[in-house]
Amino acid sequence: MKIKENLIFDIGLHTGEDTTCYLKNGYNVLAVEANPVLADYCKKKFIDAITNGQLVILNAGIADVSGGGTILYKSF
Helix, strand or coil, X not given: CCCCCCEEEEECCCCCHHHHHHHHCCCEEEXXXXXXXXXXXXXXXXXXXXXXXXXXXXXXXXXXXXXXXXXXXXXX
């Protein structure tokens, strides 16, 4: 992804409430969501913004794993 102006990082996309607001206000968004179910849901929900390049969704977790793996607890 080429770095764009007006870029916002949405760490913890969840169901996309914040991203919806950012997109409506004309921002470009890089969203990160660890839960694959929620990431897939948002990829469908925001297909137009993804297609036009305004949104990139990464299905990834951010954690310190220097001591080994980590456990993901889902609340949804």
